[in-house]
Amino acid sequence: EEILGDNRELADGLRKRLKGSGVFMMNLMSSPGSGKTSLVLRTIRALKNELKIGVIEGDIDSVVDAETVAKEGVPAVQLRTGGFCHLDATMIGKALDAMDLAALDFIIIENVGNLVCPAEFDTGAHLNAMILSVPEGDDKPLKYPLMFSLCNVLLINKIDYLKYASDFNTDLVKERVRALNPGITIIEVSCKTGEGIDRWADWLKNRIREGR
């Protein structure tokens, strides 16, 4: 499909440009309210002493997430799509033009809250990450297979809810996800309690070091 082909070309260009500037970029996706912003905050706090981090916030409307992230003292660019259901390489390119790449090591894109379309549009990132949160239910890999199959890492968030959500079978989720994507890394976390965040931060640091 021609539009996707052009997007892929642009995205490849962004990937090269970032690598040339020594910047590693991660695209973070999930449903609305699964904990993307909370994970961005936890990640910044865990890594800011070792890496210079910038954030690209994508939303249909509102500047809430960019403002929240900016309070951590990192540069944050807010993209407002005005209704468009995903970010693409063109929009990310514009956001990058507004950032000082020479002064950054790591950029996090918080994509629009949507388990469908963002997976189809390459953002130029070096790493595709997604979140599934416990309250959403353990059958999401069956119903939204594309995103689970093309991410490099899945974080199962809100594990502090497990004592309440007895119908969420973590082993079954992992089985379903690995059937779609055998190579994926799966990390269980709670952005609320901090559980699993160290493991996430260590894994991410290694990926960034290898990737740059």
Next chain:
Amino acid sequence: EEILGDNRELADGLRKRLKGSGVFMMNLMSSPGSGKTSLVLRTIRALKNELKIGVIEGDIDSVVDAETVAKEGVPAVQLRTGGFCHLDATMIGKALDAMDLAALDFIIIENVGNLVCPAEFDTGAHLNAMILSVPEGDDKPLKYPLMFSLCNVLLINKIDYLKYASDFNTDLVKERVRALNPGITIIEVSCKTGEGIDRWADWLKNRIREGR
């Protein structure tokens, strides 16, 4: 935008056709895992003795939800979009062709789990309903305003989590939603405990009676 215009025309046609057959149709939307299928089950159990109900299930992939609903003994048609992020009037028209409208009073469409695009595509329904669940957070009306502004009714689901999710401010959600859509009806429910379901069923019964 021409595509939306054609869709609106088709949708108006479906609405008339359904009214002519004495069928009332509701389009139910929300993020993935907010409780659409759970609400469909609760609604069927509350109303099946008074209304003949049919369900149209929309998903990217999988027949899980249609199978779950069919266990209640109601006719259920599963639409699989294969990646398309919303249902539209063309798809709903095909589903209706597969149903015996003369034998039905009320059809529920469970739309694709997505807080963005489904709001833009008229399905031919007489009522647009949406769910926001407590774990998703109370800022969703700010970030996904279109869906909140064009629904007739909002159900706040998973209220059984309120004792645990202390950062969810129900009054603030209502304030934000009414700022976008003063006329909207807001009903708090738990599909898990059954709280609020009677109130929802009564309100819905009245809407169906008025609408047909």
